[in-house]
Amino acid sequence: MHEGELALDDELARRLIADSFPDLGDQVLQRVRAAGTVNTIVRVGDDLVARFPLAAAMREDLAAEGAAMSAFAAVCPFPAPLPHGIGSGNESYRSAWAMQTWVPGETAGFDAHAGSSSLATDLSELILSLRTVEVGGRVFDGQGRGGDLRDHDGWVTECLSKSDHLLDVPRTTALWQALRDLPRSGPDVMGHRDLTPFNLLVGRRAGLDRLVGVLDSGSFGPVDRALDLVCAWHLFDPQPRRLLRDRVAATETEWFRGAAWALQQAIGLGWYYERSNSAMAALGVSTIRRLLADEELSALLSRG
Structure with missing residues (x-):
């Protein structure tokens, strides 16, 4: 998927x-x-999973991720993995890697739960639970999404230039321009920072889709309070989106900034992973189409 990524076959993993x-x-x-x-993910027995980075990682970075995972699991109302240790590389695989506990469940599908009010309810509970953790003196670390939307102008512009064959580039460009200058709606809160369908485990209970696990919590930290709202755009049709919005009591500005973060994340998935990761590419295209079809966002464009 990426130039220069580390190779790992089954024997080397063993x-x-x-x-x-x-x-x-x-x-x-x-x-x-x-x-x-x-x-690269390798399940180890019934209870553990080894995560081998595709790009070389330092032990210190993986230790910091492990600490964040533990903090996340302590407040998350749903099962989440815990660190089990850090492994060393060798001459054939020059990177540290992590061992974690295994959490059972099926990853959510971007088109499989579009009308699920039960899953929207669970995700709102997750977001609110994370926000109960005091930010204290911590600040956004400047990595990835969660700071200033305008810092991502260059990336969004590059992605738009490569997406003509996948989506409506003029309307997507106009939507980004309408959203990028929205002010923050409040102080930073603690967030997962990557609530995409592939980090959410879903199971059926009493005939309903329920959240049964949350993965990739190693970036748990202070971010724009709108960031975790991306899950609503990645997963849901209008009615469950509205339910999640109401349950977290998002203001209009906060909700629209969440849409902006979803656009920023989705815009790079379609063209970048088009030939290497079809599921990730399909998620990106689906999310952009949800954003463009939303009545409130369309009205925002009309006002502009």
Whole structure:
């Protein structure tokens, strides 16, 4: 998917696991076929999972992610993985890597739960629970999404220039221009920072879609309070979106900034992963189409 990414076959994965965790050397290994774009995932026995970065990572960075995961799991009302340790690389795989606990469930589909009020309710509970954690003296770390929308102008412009064959570029451009200058609606809050369908585990209970796990919580930290609202645009049709919006009591500005973050995230998925990760590319196109079809956002464009 990315130029220069680290290669890892099953035998190398087994050697790395046995060297760093000798007690796990005889466990059954199973490569997890997922839509993720950052790690190669290998399940280790029934209870653990090894995450091997596609780009070399430092032990210090993985330790910081592990601390954030533990903090996230302590407040998350749904199951979330916990760190189990950090593994070392070797001459064939020059990177540290992480061992975590396994959380069962099926990843959400961007088109599979579009009308699910039950899942929207669970996600609102998740967002509100994370916001109960005091930010204290911490500030946004400047990495990725969650700061100033306008910092992403260059990336959005590049993506728009490569997306003519995938979406309505003039309307998407106009929507970004309408949203990028919206002011923050309040102070930063603690957030997951990447609530995409592939980080959400869903199960059926009493005939309803329910959230049964939350993955990739290693970036848990202070961000724009609108950022975690991207999940509403990645997953839902208008009625469940409205339910989530009402339950988290999002103001109009906060809601529209959430739409802006969803646009910023989705715009790069379609063209970038078009040939290497079809599921991720399809998510990006689907989210942009949801944004363009929304009546409130369309009215915002009309006012402009």
